[in-house]
Amino acid sequence: MSAVNQDQSDYWNGEVGQRWAAHHHALDRAFAPFTEALFARAALKPGQRVLDIGCGAGETALIAARTLGSSGHVTAADLSQPLLDTARARAAQDLPGAAPVEWLRADAQEHDFGAAFDHALSRFGVMFFDDSIAAFRNIRRALVTGGRLTFLCWRPMDENDWVTVPRAAVLPLLPPVEPAAPDGPGPFRFAAREALLPILEAAGFRAVEHEPLDRTMLLGDTPEAAAEFAATRGPIARLLRESEPAVRQAALEIITALFAERFGSGPVRLGGACWLVSAGT
Ligand SMILES: C[S@@+](CC[C@H](N)C(=O)[O-])C[C@H]1O[C@@H](n2cnc3c(N)ncnc32)[C@H](O)[C@@H]1O
Known part of the structure; x- marks a missing residue:
């Protein structure tokens, strides 16, 4: 493997990747309404050849x-x-x-x-x-003439309650958090529609369609499970990754208490907002 995207490689091969792998069922369940929309839009046909980019623990590839x-x-x-090891193990039991x-x-990317x-x-x-134009150009090169691209990416953080609600609860535990660079790699890289369109066009994609998708995400069946989900995967995990274990534990407890107050002892559901993007070659 080359050295481009080294930070992301370290991140997804480290503790966070291991946690995503171990808890992929909860993620797949939380993302299920988005996954359904992704496949409805992709309208894959029997016999096609498909490339899954950043396949994680394998749900969409399967x-x-x-x-x-x-x-x-x-x-x-x-x-x-x-994540690939987990995906492979799941595939071994597949249909x-x-x-x-x-x-x-x-x-x-390359x-x-x-x-x-x-x-x-x-x-x-x-x-x-690191270089989104190079990456999408590379993905474009992987497609046959007439091939299609379909993907999901997050809209702005403040439209995603599943992030902002627990985030607001843990911020007081942390030193001031620098806002992420809007054009740096991260979950909200393409939150602004106008951030993505020129990149896809420069990479050679045509007829780009951007559809906002709002869905309710099931974060867990109990406040404890949902707090675990919120604190250990996604943007809150990124925030806490440099924190001492005691701070992480406190964050988990605060989020659990917040969810219990809001949802009682039952399932925790919060809104998620993303873009469903499709384009042709
Ligand atoms: C937010 S996770 C999504 C995983 C999976 N698609 C899912 O929905 O469960 C992002 C994934 O992209 C992968 N990834 C990040 N940068 C990548 C790159 N340059 N090439 C391939 N995969 C990458 C990460 O390792 C991680 O598995």
């Missing part, structure tokens, strides 16, 4: 494989070894009749995938590139 059937093919690429999946540890794919898709895996 859905694609089942949709394509045995005549199709999925290449699922990610920087993270722990007969599904397309074969190649799990590939690769940087989507790996030569060959111009072989009918469709490239991603669930929240395209916002972490």
